[in-house]
Amino acid sequence: MASRSAGYGRGVATKGHLARAERLQGATGALATAAMAAMDEKLPWFGKLSAQDRSWIGLVAQSGITAFVDWFRDPEAHSAMPTRMFGSAPREFTRVISLHQTVDLLRTTIEMIENTIGDLLPPEDVPVVREAMQRYAREVAFAAATVYAKAAEMRGAWDARLEALVVDSVIRGEADESVRSRASALGWTGAGTTGSTEVAVVVGRAPESEPGSANVADVVRHAAREAGADALCAMQGDRLVVVLGGTSKPVEIAQNLAQWFGPGPIVVGPVVKDLMAAVTSARAAVAGLRAAPAWPAAPRPVQADELLPERSLSGDGHARRQLASDVYGPLTIGDGVLLDTVSAYLDSGGSIEATARAMFIHANTVRYRLKRVAEITGYSPLNPRDAFTLRVALAMGRLLNPEPGSTAL
Template sequence: MRQAGPVSEADEKAEAEKADEKKAHVATVRRLEQSSGKLAAAAISRMDEQLSWYRAMPPENRSWIGLVAQAGIAAFIEWYRHPDTPQAISTDVFGTAPRELTRAITLRQTVELVRTTIEVVESAVEELAPPGGASSLRNALLVYSREIAFATAQVYAQAAEARGAWDARLESLVVNAVVSGEADESDVSRAAALGWNTPEHVTVVLGSAPNGDSELTVEAIRRAARYAKLQVLTGVLGKRLVVIAGGSDDPVQAAKALIGPFASGPVVAGPVVGDLLAATRSAQAAAAGLRACAAWPDAPRPVLADDLLPERAMAGDPAARRLLVEEIYRPLQEAGSALLETLSVYLEQASSLEGAARMLFVHPNTVRYRLRRVTDVTGWPPSDVRSAFTLRVALMLGRLADADSGI
C-alpha cells in the first residue's frame, strides 16, 4: 500500500506527458494546415529556381507538377494527423495528375521534384512546430520521405508495366503482319512508335522458339541486338521465333549475332530488303527455307533462304522456282545456247571437263572458259557440288517452263 502513492504520481506524470504531446501534435497539425499553401508556393518557387527542366516545360505540365507538390504536402499533413493509419500515399499524391505525366517527366525528375518539396518543408520545421516539437516533426518527415519514395517507384513501375504490355501487343501485331504478308502503312506507324527508325537494310530471321517464358526469349533477343547494334522487332508466333532485324546488309552476320536465344534446329535468314513493308518478302523466303531445311541436313546454321532455293523449289515454293528460272536459266539462255548446252553436258558427265569436251567436240579449255562464263552470268560456280545441284535444278525448271509455254 505504501507504493500506491509513488505509482499514482508516475501515472499522472505519464498522462500529463501524453496530454502535452497530444496538444503539441494538434498544434503542429494546425500550423501545417495554415501553412500548406505557403509551403506549396515555396516549393514551386524553388523548383523554378533550381530545376532547369521544370522551367523548360510547357505551362500545362508545370501546372500539373504544381498540383502534385500541393498534394504531396496535403498528404503529409493528413499522414501526420493519423500516423498510425495505413494510407495509400501514391493515390493521394499522384492521383491528381494525369497518367501522361509519367511520360512528360522522368523518374529522375520526379525524384528531384519530391526532394525539393521535402527540403522546403524541412527548412520550415522550426517555424511549423511548437516549442519542443521540432524533433518529432522532423522524424515524421523523414519517415514520410521514405514512404513517398516507395510510392514514386510504384507509380513509375506500374506505368512501365502498362507501357510494356501495350508495346508488346503493338510489336506482336507488326511481326504477325510482316510474317502473314499483310503489313501496310499502319504497321510502319506502329513500328515507329516502338522506336523503329526505318533502317535501310532489313532481314527476317526465323527458327524454333525455346520452351519456357516467351518474354524472356524476346528480352534475350533485344539484349543481343543492342550488343550487335541492330534494330529488332521480335516475337514468338506459335513454335517459331521471328526476328525482324534492321541495320545490317549481311543477313548471315545479323542472324549469327541473334542466334543465341533460338532453340536447337535450323535458323534461316531471309534476303535483305529495303524497308519494313518489303520485309514480308524476306519473311516468306525465310519461312519457305525453314520448311525445306529438312531436305538439307548438313545446311549451315544459320543459313540463307536463297541458299535453299533447290530444296524450296522441290517443296513447292513458287517463289523459289521463279527465282531459279529467272536468275539462272533465263540469263544463261540469253547468253547463248553454247553456255546452256555446255553446262548441261558438264553436269550430266559427272562434272568432268574432259568428258564434256569429248561430248561437245571442243577442247577442254573451251569447256573451262564457258563454265567460267556460267559463273559470271549466274553467280553459281559449276565446279562446286552445292552450286552444281542448284544449277541442275534450275535447268530442269527452266526446261519445264519452256515446255509449258510452248517454246
C-alpha cells in the same frame, strides 16, 4: 521510442498531438504555396513545363502535404496514404517528368517544409513535425519508385505488343507508312553503325523458355545493336523473327544472334532497301525455314537464296521463278550451247570426258563452257551442291518455259 513519446504511432493519439495536427492542418495552404514557389525558383526545368503540367504537379504537391497531415494525425489509420498521393495525377504524369525530376521535386518540397514550419508552427511543434516528415518522406520516395516502376512495366508490355504487330505486318506484307510510324515509336531508325537503311529478315525456331529466364526479344535486340544493326524482334508461335536494319551483312549479324534461337536452322532473307520492302526478305526467309530440313548439311545461319532448290521442291513459287529466270534463262541466250553442255554434263554423272564424247567435242571445250556457266549463273557445275541447284533450275526452267508444242504443268 521517439515516435511514441511524440504522440504518434501505435495507440490512441494524445490531446497534445491532436492539437499539433490541427495547427499543422491550418498551415497546409501556406506550405503548398511555398512548395510551388520553391520548385519554380530552384528547378530550372519546372518553369519550362506547360501550365497544365505545372497544375498537375501542384495538385500532387498539395495532395502530398494534405496526406502528410492525415498521416501525422494517425499513421496507423493512414498507412497507405503515401502511395495514394499520386492518384490525383494522370497516367501521362510519368511521361512528363522523369523519376530523377520527381526526386528533385520531393527533395525541394521536403527542404521547403523543414525550413518553413518554424515560421508557421510553435517552436515546440517543430522537432516533432520534422521527425515525422523524415519518416513520411521515406515512404513517399518508395511510393514514387513504385509508380514509375509500374509505368515502366506498362510501357514495356505495350512496346512488346506494338513490336509484335510491326513484325507481323512485315511478315504478312502489310508494311506501309503506319507500320513505319509504329516502328519509329519503338526507336527503330533502320540505320546501324554504317548508316545504311538496308533491311533483312532472320527466322528460326523459338528457344525453349525457362522460368525466370530473360526476355529473349530484349536480349536479341541488344545483341544486334551491339553488333552494329538496328533490330525488331517478335515471337510468332514456335518461331523467332528478327528484322535487322542498317546492315548489308545480315549473315554476320545472325551468327552473333544464333545462340538465342532454338535448335534447328536459322534462315536469313535477302537484303532489301528498307522496311517497306522487307516482305520480300521475310517471305524468302519463312519459305527457307520450311524447306531447310531437306538440306541437313546447311550452314547455320543459311541464306534463303542458298535454299532455292529445296524451296522450289517444297512448293515456293517465288523460288521456282527465280531459278527459271536467274539460272535457266541466261543459259538459253544465244545458240544454247551452254544449256546443252551443262545438261549433258549433269546427265553423264559429272564426267567431263563422257560429256565430250556425247557432244563430239574436246574435253577442254567442255571445261571452258562449264566455266562460262559458273560465270553467268554463279553456280559451278563442278561443285556438287551447285550441280544440284543447276539440275533443279533446268527442271524448273523447262516446266515454266516449255518449248513450242510441249505442254506446261
